[in-house]
Amino acid sequence: MGQSGVLPLYREQLLEHNRVPHRWGDLDVADACAHGRNALCGDELRIEICCNSGRIRDYAFEAEACVITTAVASILGDRVIGMDMAALELLQKAFERILCGSSGQEPVLGELNAFAELAQFPARRKCARLPLATLVAAMAGQHVATTEEG
Amino acid sequence: MNSPMHQPIAPAPDWSRVRTEFPLLKRTVYGRPLAYLDNANTSQKPDRVIDAVSQFFRERNANVSRAVHALSEEATNLYEGARSTLAEFIGVQSDQELVLTSGTTMATNLVAYSFLLPRLKPGDQVLVTTMEHHANIVPWQLACERTGAKVVAAPINQRGELILERFVEMLTPKVKFAAVTHVSNVLGTINPVTEIARECRRRSIPLLVDGSQAVPHMPVNVSAIGCDFYAFTGHKMCGPTGTGVLWARRKWLEAMPPFFGGGDMIREVHIESSTFADPPQRFEAGTPNIAGFVGLGEAVRYLSELGMDRIRAREQELLVYAQERLREIPGLRIIGEARHKAAVISFLVEGAHAHDLATLLDLEGVAVRSGHHCAHPLMQFYGVPATCRASLAFYNRCEDVDQLVAALHKACKLLV
Numbered sequence: 394m395g396q397s398g399v400l401p402l403y404r405e406q407l408l409e410h411n412r413v414p415h416r417w418g419d420l421d422v423a424d425a426c427a428h429g430r431n432a433l434c435g436d437e438l439r440i441e442i443c444c445n446s447g448r449i450r451d452y453a454f455e456a457e458a459c460v461i462t463t464a465v466a467s468i469l470g471d472r473v474i475g476m477d478m479a480a481l482e483l484l485q486k487a488f489e490r491i492l493c494g495s496s497g498q499e500p501v502l503g504e505l506n507a508f509a510e511l512a513q514f515p516a517r518r519k520c521a522r523l524p525l526a527t528l529v530a531a532m533a534g535q536h537v538a539t540t541e542e543g
Numbered sequence: 544m545n546s547p548m549h550q551p552i553a554p555a556p557d558w559s560r561v562r563t564e565f566p567l568l569k570r571t572v573y574g575r576p577l578a579y580l581d582n583a584n585t586s587q588k589p590d591r592v593i594d595a596v597s598q599f600f601r602e603r604n605a606n607v608s609r610a611v612h613a614l615s616e617e618a619t620n621l622y623e624g625a626r627s628t629l630a631e632f633i634g635v636q637s638d639q640e641l642v643l644t645s646g647t648t649m650a651t652n653l654v655a656y657s658f659l660l661p662r663l664k665p666g667d668q669v670l671v672t673t674m675e676h677h678a679n680i681v682p683w684q685l686a687c688e689r690t691g692a693k694v695v696a697a698p699i700n701q702r703g704e705l706i707l708e709r710f711v712e713m714l715t716p717k718v719k720f721a722a723v724t725h726v727s728n729v730l731g732t733i734n735p736v737t738e739i740a741r742e743c744r745r746r747s748i749p750l751l752v753d754g755s756q757a758v759p760h761m762p763v764n765v766s767a768i769g770c771d772f773y774a775f776t777g778h779k780m781c782g783p784t785g786t787g788v789l790w791a792r793r794k795w796l797e798a799m800p801p802f803f804g805g806g807d808m809i810r811e812v813h814i815e816s817s818t819f820a821d822p823p824q825r826f827e828a829g830t831p832n833i834a835g836f837v838g839l840g841e842a843v844r845y846l847s848e849l850g851m852d853r854i855r856a857r858e859q860e861l862l863v864y865a866q867e868r869l870r871e872i873p874g875l876r877i878i879g880e881a882r883h884k885a886a887v888i889s890f891l892v893e894g895a896h897a898h899d900l901a902t903l904l905d906l907e908g909v910a911v912r913s914g915h916h917c918a919h920p921l922m923q924f925y926g927v928p929a930t931c932r933a934s935l936a937f938y939n940r941c942e943d944v945d946q947l948v949a950a951l952h953k954a955c956k957l958l959v
């Protein structure tokens with residue numbers, strides 16, 4: 394499995410996020426919490442946030458999920474501190490563009506650009522979408538999210 | 544019908560030659576030879592089946608039972624010929640007890656709406672097992688929801704075997720119908736369906752057996768089982784997709800009202816009302832999958848020539864080899880260790896999610912399935928979100944298993 398050649402999707406950077414996720418656990422005080430669940434593939438995570446005037450001040454998650462979901466959730470936490478709902482929605486739109494291959498890199502995504510390879514793995518896109526959908530749900534005061542249709 | 548179909552009619556096949564009759568197995572994936580280990584999902588098709596379908600369209604295509612011209616006659620004979628071939632293959636005396644469907648799912652839904660729904664009352668139960676495929680749960684739930692009845696499941700043990708005593712205890716007078724899989728698509732468990740049928744008969748509870756994973760892999764004699772309904776699907780047994788069979792005892796078929804209405808299922812139609820054809824045509828409204836059944840008939844002849852007992856023996860050899868080799872992988876746990884088991888191996892690797900494994904295996908040319916395998920209650924029983932599943936067929940070889948094991952070693956190095 395020639396490390397980066399065949400398998401950019403499972404590059405060391407992402408595997409490391411899976412092994413040692415950032416902001417893992419729960420918050421002492423959380424303003425909102427949502428569960429993301431893709432029952433069909435068995436990915437599950439819980440995201441907690443703490444907000445200040447509509448901006449994310451703190452983020453924590455726990456997941457029982459694949460490398461893709463876990464690594465996105467780990468990177469996301471570092472990325473979204475200070476963002477409000479409008480900024481999150483822009484982030485989500487940019488993420489969609491790279492997942493679908495209509496854009497290679499988006500400055501706003503930072504390390505999330507690593508998932509551009511998923512354009513070639515349509516079956517795994519829903520794994521990448523789950524953390525952001527869960528975070529948006531938490532911000533909107535909803536408690537559950539899924540990125541599986543039907 | 545003293546059929547030779549369940550007996551070997553030739554010396555043991557040369558399995559490496561048999562493999563060459565499946566054109567798809569010659570292709571590569573990501574530049575690697577394909578190790579196709581997703582047979583419980585769907586099987587590959589031999590040249591003979593592909594040719595039969597294509598020859599039908601090239602030389603015989605016409606609709607069935609509608610026109611008097613020669614082509615229509617030929618198409619009807621081929622379609623009805625497939626019905627007889629299928630009946631003989633599963634040890635059924637009368638081919639008029641076979642309803643040709645689009646697959647197991649349509650067969651179970653037909654039974655749910657036409658047979659079960661009118662019989663259920665509030666407080667009634669439908670008994671299934673924890674290891675059922677959604678196709679053998681959800682149709683019964685839909686019928687129950689409309690009537691105030693409910694679906695209950697008999698438990699399994701940790702090895703993945705049905706606890707027969709519990710099943711029998713649960714066959715109370717409340718139970719109006721039972722539905723059990725012959726072979727589990729996740730665990731490979733082979734259920735004692737003959738004993739189950741005996742217990743159901745003793746209590747006059749109609750029993751449906753889901754044969755989707757049995758008919759492709761072992762000799763099946765439906766008359767000997769003694770159930771009331773038996774369903775299976777063509778695409779898992781070397782036939783085309785969109786084909787399947789519901790066998791039912793004649794007395795039930797005759798009592799069942801039509802489910803789909805349309806052409807081919809009527810005797811006379813007036814604007815206010817119609818009279819319906821006898822079974823099985825009563826349940827086959829509209830133009831059927833004629834070419835599909837021509838292909839399925841050919842698949843059955845092909846499997847019969849290989850010999851279902853030889854296919855079973857070959858797959859058992861592969862199963863033993865695969866389970867032995869998989870145990871080399873550190874942290875690998877096999878889910879489903881029934882004493883009677885078909886060549887289906889669900890597994891988990893400590894520290895690796897099933898989806899990551901499946902993607903990494905795919906990149907090595909190994910096709911397995913990952914996920915819940917349409918069996919949520921079973922996943923809940925084992926407390927796992929998903930598994931990887933390698934399922935074998937007679938055309939697999941030990942090298943396919945070796946490729947799986949090598950790919951797993953690599954994947955685990957990355958993930959664990």
Ligand SMILES: Cc1ncc(COP(=O)(O)O)c(C=O)c1O
Pocket residue numbers: 583584645646647648649676678679724726727728753755756776777778917
């Ligand atoms: C045990 C079992 N039952 C039912 C089905 C449903 O078959 P189909 O989708 O062909 O109707 C399957 C196949 O996925 C199966 O494995």
